[in-house]
Structure formats: structure tokens, C-alpha cells
Amino acid sequence: MENLHLFGVGIGLGLIVIGAGLGIGRLAAAAAEGIARQPEASDKITGAVNLPLFLLEGVAILGEVFALLIVLMK
Amino acid sequence: MSTAAEQSQTAGGSVLDQVGNNIIHHVSNSSLDHPFIQLPHIWGIDLSVSKHVLMLWIVAVLVACSVIIPIRKYLKQDKPQPKGWMNVIEAVVKFIRDSIVQPNVGSKHVDTWAPLILTFFFFILFANGIGLIPVFDLLGVLNRFLFQVPATNDHNFINLLLHGGVTATGNFNVTAGLSTITFFAIMVAGSRTHGFINHWKNLAPRGLAWPVYIILIPIEIIGMFVKPFALTMRLAANMTGGHIAILAILSFMAIFADMFDSTVTGISVALFSIPMATAISGLEIIVVLVQAYVFTLLSSVFIGMAINVHH
Numbered sequence: 001m002e003n004l005h006l007f008g009v010g011i012g013l014g015l016i017v018i019g020a021g022l023g024i025g026r027l028a029a030a031a032a033e034g035i036a037r038q039p040e041a042s043d044k045i046t047g048a049v050n051l052p053l054f055l056l057e058g059v060a061i062l063g064e065v066f067a068l069l070i071v072l073m074k
Numbered sequence: 075m076s077t078a079a080e081q082s083q084t085a086g087g088s089v090l091d092q093v094g095n096n097i098i099h100h101v102s103n104s105s106l107d108h109p110f111i112q113l114p115h116i117w118g119i120d121l122s123v124s125k126h127v128l129m130l131w132i133v134a135v136l137v138a139c140s141v142i143i144p145i146r147k148y149l150k151q152d153k154p155q156p157k158g159w160m161n162v163i164e165a166v167v168k169f170i171r172d173s174i175v176q177p178n179v180g181s182k183h184v185d186t187w188a189p190l191i192l193t194f195f196f197f198i199l200f201a202n203g204i205g206l207i208p209v210f211d212l213l214g215v216l217n218r219f220l221f222q223v224p225a226t227n228d229h230n231f232i233n234l235l236l237h238g239g240v241t242a243t244g245n246f247n248v249t250a251g252l253s254t255i256t257f258f259a260i261m262v263a264g265s266r267t268h269g270f271i272n273h274w275k276n277l278a279p280r281g282l283a284w285p286v287y288i289i290l291i292p293i294e295i296i297g298m299f300v301k302p303f304a305l306t307m308r309l310a311a312n313m314t315g316g317h318i319a320i321l322a323i324l325s326f327m328a329i330f331a332d333m334f335d336s337t338v339t340g341i342s343v344a345l346f347s348i349p350m351a352t353a354i355s356g357l358e359i360i361v362v363l364v365q366a367y368v369f370t371l372l373s374s375v376f377i378g379m380a381i382n383v384h385h
Contacts (some may be wrong), residue, residue: 047177051375054368058304061311 009067016067020060025051089332093325099292102237103245110231125238126245133201133242152381170195174371178363178378183267186375190259194252195370198243202313205241206355243365244313246306253302256373260301264380276383301376305369312365316358323347323354 031049035042109122141163148160156164171188179187211231217223237365242248264273277294278287326347331340 043075047173050371054308055304057368058308061308061315062304064315065307065311 005070009070012067012070013064016060016063020056023056024053027056091329093328097318097321097325099238100321101239101241101244101314104234108345110234125235125240126242126248128235129201129204129240131247133197133204136199136204137196137356166195170370174367175374178371178374179263180378183263183381186266187259187263187374190255191370191374192254195366196375198252198309198369199362199366201243201248202241202366204245205239205313206358206362207240210235210240239317241313241317243309244317246310249306249310250302252309252369253305256305256376257299259373260298260376260380263377267381268383273380276380277326301372305372309365309369312361316354317360318382320351320354320358323351350358 027049032047034045038045104125110128111122111123113121113123115121140159144159145163148154148156170192171184175188175191177183213232225235239245243252261273264276267273268276276379277298278290282290322346327340327344330343331337333339
């Protein structure tokens with residue numbers, strides 16, 4: 001029973017990946033659709049997509065760092 | 075789950091433990107017991123030069139030699155006409171100024187903040203990139219087989235160089251230092267444009283009912299600290315994570331060979347894990363570029379938020 005924290009970290013990492021994957025997927029889908037409809041605005045769309053993409057990545061990385069902390073510090 | 079854990083606990087020096095220690099050893103700073111240059115403690119801070127400090131110096135020298143000195147030389151010419159390496163620098167500088175700093179900070183303040191953002195970019199790019207080049211490991215191989223220095227000799231300089239990881243930006247302290255600069259740059263930017271008092275007033279939107287402020291002001295103050303904290307974590311975790319992934323995939327060889335107790339298994343796993351590690355190294359080249367870009371982009375977005383307040 002003393003290794004249960006590893007179990008939780010495994011589930012948590014999976015949830016992080018699901019969340020980040022969904023977020024990035026939705027962003028990429030919306031960007032691709034926008035560029036397909038209006039190819040001349042592709043620079044602006046890329047710029048608008050970049051910032052939320054990196055903020056999302058930051059949240060996912062934070063989650064992974066805390067998962068690592070749970071493993072290391074127990 | 076329990077059997078593997080019990081085995082590693084009872085055996086002590088099993089392969090899994092050795093692999094874990096090896097991975098940690100290759101991404102963390104060198105041990106404080108064996109610094110390159112032993113310096114005294116000042117106000118309780120150990121000033122000894124460790125591996126990551128040495129890497130910071132190397133990066134500083136590289137940036138000075140390949141960016142600062144060529145630009146100085148170029149600007150001294152009578153008719154500045156870029157050629158060769160200057161073309162590369164000029165393209166990068168122009169990209170950062172025109173598509174990162176200018177849209178976020180605004181054309182009025184772009185010349186004030188572009189130097190800081192450019193410094194961030196070149197420093198982080200070089201520090202990230204040098205982590206992918208196994209210079210010291212090559213020196214270690216030469217040292218072991220050409221000069222016949224045993225690995226246990228702790229007074230040999232090249233052996234000291236082998237301890238610890240080479241990516242200085244993979245250390246949370248380094249990135250915390252970088253984002254502390256961003257933290258103060260945000261305040262300086264806001265204070266220069268709006269005045270010191272108005273900058274703090276701009277943190278929360280005006281004209282709301284007073285009960286809203288009870289919730290809003292603490293959130294904005296926390297947000298002020300979360301921005302640089304997220305910058306710190308993003309850069310360091312990305313740089314450490316890629317290296318851990320490469321090392322873990324390479325370690326599969328040792329783990330599987332030990333698990334099935336046969337060399338053939340280890341070699342056949344190598345057929346999978348070496349191409350995989352190569353592919354991840356290729357991915358790392360993109361990550362190195364993207365993370366330098368992200369740090370500069372987010373820094374300029376935060377500075378721009380303090381200058382152009384939209385409420």
C-alpha cells in the first residue's frame with residue numbers, strides 16, 4: 001500500500017496528457033479551419049494561436065513538474 | 075508493481091536503481107562536494123563554481139564571440155553592408171523585433187525593450203543548444219582511453235567536467251534568475267509609461283462594484299507572481315524533460331537485458347531504442363528553438379500588458 005502515490009501519479013500524468021492533447025488539438029483544428037477559409041490571414045491566425053498554445057503547454061508542464069515532485073518527495 | 079519495487083528495494087544496486095541515478099546524474103547540476111573552483115560562503119550562499127555555472131560562462135563567451143563582437147564590428151563600418159554571418163544575425167534580430175516585440179509592446183516602445191528581449195533570446199538559444207552537443211562526453215572518452223586516467227580520479231579536471239548535465243537552462247535556478255529579470259522588467263515598463271502609482275492601480279480594472287475587488291485584487295497579485303513562475307517552470311522542465319526522455323529510452327537496453335538476463339535481448343532492444351533516441355534528439359532541436367522563442371514571446375507579451383492596459 002505504501003506505493004499508492006505512484007498509482008496516483010500515473011493516473012494524473014494520463015489526465016494531463018488528455019487535457020493538453022485535447023487543448024492543442026482544438027487549437028490546431030480551429031487554426032487549420034481558419035487558414036483554409038481565409039489563407040491570406042494565416043500570419044495573424046498563427047500569431048493568435050501561438051500565445052494560448054504556449055500558455056496551455058505551461059499548465060501541462062506545471063502539472064508534470066508537480067507529478068515529478070510527488071514521486072521524488074513522496 | 076510490488077514485485078519490481080521490492081526487488082529494487084532489497085537488491086539495492088539493481089539495474090533499475092543504477093539507471094535512475096544515471097539519468098538524474100546526467101541532467102542535474104554537479105555535486106557541491108566536487109566543484110571546479112572552491113569559493114567561500116558569503117552570507118550563507120555557496121559561491122563555488124559548479125558545472126552549470128561553468129556552462130553559463132561558456133555560453134556567455136559564445137554569445138559574445140558570435141553575436142556581440144560581429145555586431146560591434148559591423149556597426150563600426152562606414153557603409154554597413156551585411157555579409158556572411160551578419161546576414162543570419164540580422165534576419166534573427168529583425169524577426170524578433172518585428173514579429174515578437176513590436177506587435178506586443180507597441181511601436182512606440184519597441185526600441186526600449188527589443189534589446190532586452192534579444193538578449194534573452196540569444197542567451198537561451200545558445201544555452202539550450204549547447205546542451206545537445208556532447209563535447210564533454212567526447213573529452214571523457216579521450217581521457218579514459220587515450221590518456222588512461224581512471225574514472226575514480228576526482229582531481230583530474232576532465233573527470234570533474236563529466237559530473238552533471240550540460241544544459242544550464244535545465245536548472246530551475248538559472249531560469250528563475252532569467253524570469254526574475256522579466257518580473258522587474260514588467261514593473262519598470264508599467265512605471266515608465268503610467269507612473270509608479272498608476273502602474274499598481276492598473277493591475278485591476280476600474281469602475282467595478284467594491285465587493286468584486288475583494289476577490290480581484292488577490293487574484294491579480296497572485297497572477298503577478300505566477301507569470302514569472304510559469305516562465306521558470308516551462309523552460310527548465312522542457313529542457314530537462316527532453317534529456318530525460320532520451321536517456322530513459324537508451325536505458326531500456328540495460329533494463330531489458332537485465333530483465334531477461336540475456337545480451338541478445340539488450341542488443342535487439344537497441345535496434346529500437348537507438349533510432350528512437352535519434353528521433354527524439356531531432357525533436358529536441360525544434361524544442362530548443364521553440365522554447366527560446368516562447369520565453370521571448372511571453373516576456374514581451376507580459377511587458378506589453380503592463381504598457382498597453384486594456385480594461
